[in-house]
Amino acid sequence: MSTVLETRALCxxxxxxxxxxxxxxxxxxxxxxxxxxxxxxxxxxxxxxLTGWLxxxxxxxxxxxxxxxxxxxxxxxxxxxxRTFQINxxxxxxxxLDNVARxxxxxxxxxxxxxxxxxxxxxxxxxSLDLLATLxxxxxxxxxxxxxxxxxxxxxxxxxxxxxxxxxLLLDEPAAGVPSVDAERILQVLGTLPAxxxxxxxxxxxxxxxRFAQRITVLVQGEVLMExxxxxxxxxxxxxxxxLGEQRHA
Amino acid sequence: xxxxxxxxxDPRIHWLxxxxxxxxxxxxxxxxxxxxxxARILIYILFALSLDLILGxxxxxxxxxxxxxxxxxxxxxxxxAHVGITDPLLQMAIAALAAAILGIATGAVILRTRGLxxxxxxxxxxxxxxxxxxxxTTITGGADGLSGVVVAPxxxxxxxxxxxxxxxxxxxxxxFIGWWLVRRLIYSPFGATLTGIRENTARxxxxxxxxxxxxxxVYTLSATIAGxxxxxxxxxxxxxxxxxxxxEPSGELLVMLILGGVGRLYGAFVGPIVYLIAQDFLxxxxxxxxxxxxxxxxxxxxxxxxxxxxxIVDLVVAKVQGKRP
Amino acid sequence: MAEIxxxxxxxxxxxxxxxxxxxxxxxxxxxxxxxxxxTNLAHGVFAMAGGYILSSAMTGFGYPFPLALVIAFLLVxxxxxxxxxxxxxxxxxxxxxxQVLFTIGLIFIAVAIAxxxxxxxxxxxxxxxxxxxxxxxxxxxxxxxxxxxxxxxxVMIAALWFxxxxxxxxxxxxxxxxNRAMAQSIxxxxxxxxxxxxxxxxxxxxxxxxxxxxxxSVQPTYPFEQLVYFLIVVAVGxxxxxxxxxxxxLLIGVTDTxxxxxxxxxxxxxxxxxxxxxxxxxxxxxxxRRA
Numbered sequence: 001m002s003t004v005l006e007t008r009a010l011c012x013x014x015x016x017x018x019x020x021x022x023x024x025x026x027x028x029x030x031x032x033x034x035x036x037x038x039x040x041x042x043x044x045x046x047x048x049x050l051t052g053w054l055x056x057x058x059x060x061x062x063x064x065x066x067x068x069x070x071x072x073x074x075x076x077x078x079x080x081x082x083r084t085f086q087i088n089x090x091x092x093x094x095x096x097l098d099n100v101a102r103x104x105x106x107x108x109x110x111x112x113x114x115x116x117x118x119x120x121x122x123x124x125x126x127x128s129l130d131l132l133a134t135l136x137x138x139x140x141x142x143x144x145x146x147x148x149x150x151x152x153x154x155x156x157x158x159x160x161x162x163x164x165x166x167x168x169l170l171l172d173e174p175a176a177g178v179p180s181v182d183a184e185r186i187l188q189v190l191g192t193l194p195a196x197x198x199x200x201x202x203x204x205x206x207x208x209x210x211r212f213a214q215r216i217t218v219l220v221q222g223e224v225l226m227e228x229x230x231x232x233x234x235x236x237x238x239x240x241x242x243x244l245g246e247q248r249h250a
Numbered sequence: 251x252x253x254x255x256x257x258x259x260d261p262r263i264h265w266l267x268x269x270x271x272x273x274x275x276x277x278x279x280x281x282x283x284x285x286x287x288x289a290r291i292l293i294y295i296l297f298a299l300s301l302d303l304i305l306g307x308x309x310x311x312x313x314x315x316x317x318x319x320x321x322x323x324x325x326x327x328x329x330x331a332h333v334g335i336t337d338p339l340l341q342m343a344i345a346a347l348a349a350a351i352l353g354i355a356t357g358a359v360i361l362r363t364r365g366l367x368x369x370x371x372x373x374x375x376x377x378x379x380x381x382x383x384x385x386x387t388t389i390t391g392g393a394d395g396l397s398g399v400v401v402a403p404x405x406x407x408x409x410x411x412x413x414x415x416x417x418x419x420x421x422x423x424x425x426f427i428g429w430w431l432v433r434r435l436i437y438s439p440f441g442a443t444l445t446g447i448r449e450n451t452a453r454x455x456x457x458x459x460x461x462x463x464x465x466x467x468v469y470t471l472s473a474t475i476a477g478x479x480x481x482x483x484x485x486x487x488x489x490x491x492x493x494x495x496x497x498e499p500s501g502e503l504l505v506m507l508i509l510g511g512v513g514r515l516y517g518a519f520v521g522p523i524v525y526l527i528a529q530d531f532l533x534x535x536x537x538x539x540x541x542x543x544x545x546x547x548x549x550x551x552x553x554x555x556x557x558x559x560x561x562i563v564d565l566v567v568a569k570v571q572g573k574r575p
Numbered sequence: 576m577a578e579i580x581x582x583x584x585x586x587x588x589x590x591x592x593x594x595x596x597x598x599x600x601x602x603x604x605x606x607x608x609x610x611x612x613x614t615n616l617a618h619g620v621f622a623m624a625g626g627y628i629l630s631s632a633m634t635g636f637g638y639p640f641p642l643a644l645v646i647a648f649l650l651v652x653x654x655x656x657x658x659x660x661x662x663x664x665x666x667x668x669x670x671x672x673x674q675v676l677f678t679i680g681l682i683f684i685a686v687a688i689a690x691x692x693x694x695x696x697x698x699x700x701x702x703x704x705x706x707x708x709x710x711x712x713x714x715x716x717x718x719x720x721x722x723x724x725x726x727x728x729x730v731m732i733a734a735l736w737f738x739x740x741x742x743x744x745x746x747x748x749x750x751x752x753x754n755r756a757m758a759q760s761i762x763x764x765x766x767x768x769x770x771x772x773x774x775x776x777x778x779x780x781x782x783x784x785x786x787x788x789x790x791x792s793v794q795p796t797y798p799f800e801q802l803v804y805f806l807i808v809v810a811v812g813x814x815x816x817x818x819x820x821x822x823x824x825l826l827i828g829v830t831d832t833x834x835x836x837x838x839x840x841x842x843x844x845x846x847x848x849x850x851x852x853x854x855x856x857x858x859x860x861x862x863x864r865r866a
Contacts, residue, residue: 051456077458089456091449094256101257102446103457110439111459117261117437125257142258164457311672363858365671366614370810371854377803378847385842497799501679508676542687548680552673553665 004029004198005050005081005168009059012042012049012222019045020056020222027168031198034213036206038242042222043202044086047170051083052076064167077106082166084157086173086202092146096137096156099145100128103163128163135159135189151182158189169193171201175208187212210234218242252564253436253515254445261437270519274422278415285414286486291526292421293482296428298507298518300475303432305504306513307441308468309448310361313500314372315476317356317379318349320495322477324383324390325349327490330399332389338401338410338420342481349477350470357469361462373497380495395491399484410485417486424482428475435471436515444468448513505544508551511558520559584715586833592721593790594828595728598821600783601808602735603776609752609815611769613663614671617678618780618805619798620685625651625781626793627689630698640703644785651781652774659773664766682798689795697794724786731779732821739817748772752815807850813860822861 005027012020019042027033035043048054050061052073060069068076091099104127105111105118119125132138135155145153154174161169174190175183187208193199203209209216209230216233218225220242226233233239255261277288297319304310322345329335329344360371383390390396403409408416435441443464446454454461484490493499510521533540555562604618625647632643658681666674706723709716739745747768751758759765784793791801807827812820827846834845853861 073455074458089453098256106458114438114440118257118439118442367858374847374850381844538687538691545680545683552677
């Protein structure tokens with residue numbers, strides 16, 4: 001198993017406030033890894049540092065062995081790092097097709113072309129439609145994103161990331177704010193993702209976490225509390241304390 | 251009908267889009283006494299197209315677009331008046347090149363910022379240009395402007411005469427080329443990138459788009475077109491004055507574009523046509539009321555009709571067709 | 576040597592007077608832009624209005640200078656409340672472009688009205704007799720009015736800083752500038768806060784415009800011509816801060832005076848170049864929070 005994503009002693013401080021302290025983290029190829037922790041633990045901050053959205057205060061992020069700490073977001077994406085956002089970050093007034101096509105076009109390197117019309121690039125459209133079909137969104141391709149129900153918008157968020165054919169996929173609360181029917185759909189979709197992609201999800205929905213993840217990292221106040229298999233985490237006393245307070249025997 | 255491009259859009263030219271050109275040709279024959287106003291309108295349409303590229307499509311808010319317009323105007327003027335380069339196409343090419351250089355130089359530097367800082371920088375740049383033009387009187391003529399700009403006949407045949415016929419056709423051809431290029435750009439993948447950056451910059455970063463370089467590219471292109479428009483202005487008037495630089499012409503262009511409708515390609519046509527014709531008839535009679543009216547119009551548009559005149563047309567059409575706009 | 580020293584003192588003095596006036600006018604813009612996130616390019620209109628009201632109050636109605644100043648402040652503040660409630664408030668969430676266009680429209684309207692009522696020439700400046708002439712300080716002669724400007728502005732600035740640092744209103748402003756949503760959720764009536772602060776900032780602008788009529792002449796094109804300077808003060812100083820624009824205004828005042836005195840052929844060139852350089856080095860302004 002090769003390590004595709006790694007952080008070494010990653011730190012982030014805002015003045016006197018430390019939001020990430022010495023995080024050592026490893027993600028293997030094909031991993032199904034979840035990051036959990038109470039609110040304010042620094043999970044989204046961690047992901048933001050992984051993607052380059054937020055510069056780290058110190059130490060390193062490595063992608064496939066290469067140091068990407070000083071690279072911009074787009075550069076990291078080009079190297080195979082994809083993400084979704086906790087709050088939908090979509091082109092709301094554009095069609096679903098147009099949303100996904102932007103990502104596909106960037107990956108294929110034609111997004112900078114100025115001469116031929118975009119719609120003449122049939123391969124982009126075809127690939128986008130195929131991708132949408134795997135997520136069950138093919139019928140909504142021409143709809144504006146803003147006209148779709150929230151659950152489907154969340155799926156579009158994932159679709160865009162998949163269009164980048166990432167080696168590592170970071171999903172920030174993919175089922176957040178979504179009714180449980182749609183959350184089920186999302187879990188289904190996550191199950192169909194290619195086996196060689198390494199996936200890290202941040203989630204609060206413990207049901208989803210335990211059904212999806214092979215390994216779980218618990219983050220508390222910017223530090224890694226522990227890491228292990230789902231059963232190890234579920235059995236650990238400290239994790240219970242962190243989530244539920246001091247346990248009174250039930 | 252908006253021309254927003256994208257991967258699902260039909261890029262073919264709709265028959266309605268040939269109307270403006272038809273109208274221009276008709277005007278050439280029917281109202282020859284208004285050809286100099288006509289040339290002015292054509293120049294400002296080209297200028298407005300350049301602004302729409304960065305403002306309407308890429309979402310860069312600038313008050314300094316006059317810097318490129320003015321630079322193009324002055325370069326053409328200086329070439330014709332001092333340097334002795336009189337071939338109009340050569341003057342235009344050099345002016346466009348100068349504007350492109352200024353565009354890429356300033357764009358590369360200021361497009362790393364956003365918001366008020368960006369706005370301020372654009373204003374500062376055009377103010378610097380205005381100040382230079384104002385003070386370097388030996389080259390630019392200062393506050394009196396630069397007269398005696400010599401422009402040779404186009405292709406050695408067509409003289410820029412007082413009747414404005416050559417000027418009109420010359421500007422029309424240039425506008426056609428400019429329009430055609432801008433339209434292609436909007437429908438291209440690059441154009442799709444621009445609307446993406448405007449709609450959600452964060453998302454564009456997250457799909458790996460080199461946002462900064464795309465913005466610098468479109469800024470440079472836009473500057474080149476604006477510079478060309480400025481050169482055309484100097485060539486048609488054989489004169490260039492300080493009123494091509496600074497905040498006022500930038501502000502006025504913004505008004506024209508908003509009036510027509512931003513980000514829809516033809517707003518850049520409708521806006522200057524309506525504005526300049528109205529200005530020609532009204533501003534001469536009641537100049538103070540003209541400014542007042544423009545101010546009120548701007549406030550009203552912002553409050554009630556963000557899409558400008560074409561936006562209103564869209565609403566009306568939708569109502570008539572019984573569709574949701 | 577003494578000559579150079581003398582001209583340096585003179586430049587510093589006049590530069591300080593200009594800078595203080597610039598600050599008094601622009602501080603309102605900095606606070607409202609930081610507080611409300613509203614790009615108000617029409618700020619110069621309030622300053623111009625103050626200048627015209629002072630002029631009319633003194634010549635048309637014969638009011639004495641101090642009273643006319645108070646009237647200028649109050650009328651401009653009242654007018655700004657009216658504008659804010661009626662128009663500005665509708666555009667708070669509307670995005671930068673809408674705000675820029677709206678305020679440009681306001682400028683056009685104000686310029687046209689000014690031209691219609693007052694004509695295109697600059698307003699002549701009427702100083703009360705007790706502020707004319709020279710005053711002796713440290714063995715040199717200084718124009719009395721400029722000394723008055725510096726002292727009066729310093730007092731007002733001190734009062735303003737005290738008000739923002741020590742009063743409850745000031746605390747609310749600082750909280751809301753820092754984090755509007757948070758401030759609302761702890762019960763601060765941001766609507767009223769905005770209106771009050773906007774009125775104060777605009778009133779100060781009017782006062783500054785009235786006081787500074789001798790340095791920045793009051794004419795219809797005022798909002799267009801001076802906009803650059805006010806924006807420079809705010810952008811270089813840092814949005815939402817109080818101290819930043821003060822430093823920026825003084826810097827501009829002194830630099831502009833120095834350039835006009837020693838290298839007039841360059842005019843305002845250096846100011847613009849310096850602004851560009853500073854903003855590129857620190858996009859958030861010298862004392863700003865974020866870019």
